[in-house]
Amino acid sequence: MxxxxxxxxxxxxxxxxxxxxxxxxxxxxxxxxxxxxxxxADRGMGVETEANRLADRLRLAADDVLVTRRPLSLSFDGEGYVFTRGDEAATGVVDALGERHTLPAGVRLIGLGVASPLAIDPDGAQPVAAFGLAKGDRRWRVTFDGLNALVEPVTEGIPR
Incomplete structure (x- = not known):
């Protein structure tokens, strides 16, 4: 008390x-x-994350091309990619799409039947392009038709 x-x-x-x-x-x-x-520990480093990032950036590039009516190019190699426009200042890098994106260690990007650079035309005249991303046994495919990009896991067909 x-x-x-x-x-x-x-x-x-x-x-x-x-x-x-x-x-x-x-x-x-x-x-x-x-x-x-x-x-x-694997977040942001996985091949699925990178496939989704590439698809999102391809959609953004398609939107940019439709709005500005100026073509873009996607230059890529096994280690990364960058979007450029021929009439941009010195570097050609498109501000909205940022600098070159370097893939994390172990993730590889392969153009499936498409060569670098890939032109993204405002009239949507380019054929369907496909990209493969692989890391170890995990593989993903990004298919781009000039307007939209689809991401799907694959079990075979993309080299490591």
Missing amino acids: TRVGGHIFKRRSGMTLVEILVVLAIVGVMAGVVTLGVGA
């Missing part, structure tokens, strides 16, 4: 609702951190 100014208060054992809510909030945050951390 505690005496304060003539009043006697009994101390109760246990936790208040606020204390319980604080503990639950801390547990929730920690669970979220653990969940997001699972597989983080």
Whole structure:
């Protein structure tokens, strides 16, 4: 018991609702951190991530070409790729698509029946192009028709 100014208060054992809510909030945050951390070592380094990134950038390039009505080129090799426009200043690099993208270690990019550079025409006149990305036994194909890019896993047909 505690005496304060003539009043006697009994101390109760246990936790208040606020204390319980604080503990639950801390547990929730920690669970979220653990969940997001699972597989983080390979995040951003996987071949699937790179295939999706290439497809997104191809879609962005197609949109840029449709809006500006100026063609782009995709120059690529096994280690990376870059989008360029012939009339850009010195480097030819297109600002919206950034500098050359270098693939992570172990990921390879192969043009499947398409040579570098690939022209992206505002009239959509280019044929369907396919790219293969491989890392170890994991392989993905990016198919680009001039407007859209599709990503799909493959089991054979793309060299390592």
